[in-house]
Amino acid sequence: MLGRMLILFFCMSFFVSVAKAQEPNAMYQVSTINALIQGVYEGEISVGELKKYGNFGIGTYDGLDGEMVMLDGKAYHVKSTGAVITSDDKVKTPFANVLNFKPEIFGEINDAKSFAEIENALDSIIKDRNYVYAIRIDGVMNLKTRAIPQKSKPYPTLAEAAKTQSEFDLKNVHGTIVGIWCPQYMNGINVPGYHLHFISDDRKSGGHVLSGEIIHGKVQVSRISDFRMVLPGGDAFKNAALNSDYSKELKAVEQSN
Secondary structure (H helix, E strand, C coil): CHHHHEEEHHHHHHHHHHHCCCCEEEEEEEECCCHHCCCCCCEEHHHHHHHHHEEEEEEEEEEEECEEEEECCEEEEHHHHHEEEECCCCCCCEEEEEEEECCCCCEEEEEEHHHHHHEEEEHHCCCCCCCCCEEEEEEEEEEEEEECCCCCCCCCCHHHHHCEEEEEEEEEEEEEEEEEEEEEEHHHCCCCEEEEEECCCCCCCCCEEEEEEEEEEEEEEEECCCCEEEEHHHHHHHHCCCCCCCCCHHHHCCCCC
């Protein structure tokens, strides 16, 4: 009898945990950005598992293989060749952020001619700087994006890996930016500021946004006050030097000069 009660309690606890993570705008994160910077690229959970916690988000794939864009419940894999494929649910991710996106703040961006102008336009929409925000921008854009080819062990640091990245110039492209904004106090856990990925409407191009322009875009934003992070259990994470400030290294790989 006691054994049955314990099993029932465990099952109830599991389903409550999953249900909480599935609430609108509750963000689920795999690993930390400092771990990724230090080369902890081994996939931690599968895309199928990730989908239980959100229908919207960004990340990468096992071995730092390209860029993840999750939009409307589908995970897209932007390869270093420029090809975009729908992710197999069995493929794993070493770093990702997902949530069930429910927009609460709305705006527009017109004629933003640089990444800095895009940031300024978003800053005018996102007023409270003490929360994490999920951002969706649908529109017409000129963007430079990137995807890094898959790495093998022993894994290089992110700065070294980015030296082999493929860059794509997307002109007058219709599509969606999926992004996360984090406050400075998240440094080391996530990317402070704007971390943006892109997927075109025809699902033929995308990647991590390095720079660009937004000709016209409709903005939807959700504020995140419920945050859960799961950490890798392997030796690579245990032995990584995570307690340093890697802001300069991160900035160098996040945006183009």
